[in-house]
Amino acid sequence: MENTINLTLKVWRQNGSKAKGRFETYKVNQISTDNSFLEMLDILNEQLINENKVPVAFDHDCREGICGMCSLYINGRPHGPDDDVTTCQLHMRKFKDGQTITIEPWRSAAFPVIHDLIVDRRAFDKIIAAGGYVSVSTGGVPDANSIAISKVDADEAMDSASCIGCGACVAACKNGSAMLFVSAKVSHLAMLPQGRVEGARRAKAMVAKMDELGFGNCTNTGACEVECPKNISLSNIARLNREFLSAKLQD
């Protein structure tokens, strides 16, 4: 049997990065609890279009939790009340009939609002461009098992690599720090032999870019780890600290 709920939405509206934003209140009715949060917003937008109003702008792409585009701060939490999911994977069954839902963009100085709920996350791209890749020639496809990698390292590298760059860590952080993101990107390469070669250069370049772009200093509050939809572990931050400090000591 399908359940439906009626909701009041308080949505942040802002006409461009320079404009002053404000909250608008909308009502949506008969929302199926099987809908995803973004589908609910689609319904709202259709309603707005039918009323000849401007639809709410929000980021999204894959809608299956892998691209990291969706980015809403919902009722006090990045990606909303559910744990370990992105906004596109958040379902309306997590909300109650008659509830008021407050929807805001990520708030952080390095992520300025572009329009309504969309923020500029190109700062992350710049950090990746500073060194989040492997540029050494790794030759042709090697024979399987010719480079032995322990299961533990392989698993940890894969876990770190699952970061989708959504920015929830920054949005949740009272310090506006990007350390969880940067540490995940440094870690997944540092733990594998191909990435290890450039480990020191990478850690220095990415941290320098992160600082330059105005992200804050991590105080290990752990809010990022709690809100990360991909469960990226705080231990990555310790690894980044070590990578960075030992790279600096070698200079």
Place this chain on the structure above:
Amino acid sequence: MSNLLTASIGRKLLMSVSGLFLILFLFVHLILNSFLLLDGVMGFQEGQFFNAGVHFMGTNPLIKVIEPMLALGFLIHIIYSLILTFQNMKARGSQSYASGKKTSGVEWASENMLVLGIAIVSFLAIHIFNFYMKMKGHIEWEAGPLVKFPFFGTEAEGENAYALVHETFKILPIVLLYIVGSVALAFHLAHGFWSSFQTIGWNNTKWMPRMRVISNVVAIILGGGFTVIAAAQYLFF
């Protein structure tokens, strides 16, 4: 090494190392304070053991080296805490979330390190005024006659620090202030201790959860220790 301190992680390293150094100092300090209670247990006359300890600390040549290091440790820790916190507020931006922050499982102390630090500094100022300045002769106090106490098998003569502490801890508001300062310290360290190892880069999934437990133990020993000594002096001595 060149530009280590202009990097976020480099500045955090300073916070961490200076913080750990201060913790080390606090342990030494606590051991000395414990003499206040141990006097009776060890079979000394009132205050002798503590006075001997203070005499040792005051006359030890090593102290001449450690004292400026300690001042420097505090200075670095405080200056960088202000720099880092200011940068963090700027990085966070001026817009706050209308729906608040409902992230669960975040240590309260970890988000209020500066507030706790300021509480510690306020306490520290009064503490230095109460004892350190007087002992070093910067402030007049009714020192009373020098006292004798056993000192490494012989007998030594020195100021009656015990009397000063004892008289100070008869004043309830001061005792309460000490307790508030100690509790602030406990919260600061419950987060700070393990966080400093994370900052240094001790990445270890097995040990980090243990470090958090050890962190609480350190916080309870130091915060609780100073509290118990101040309270016991007021209540029982």
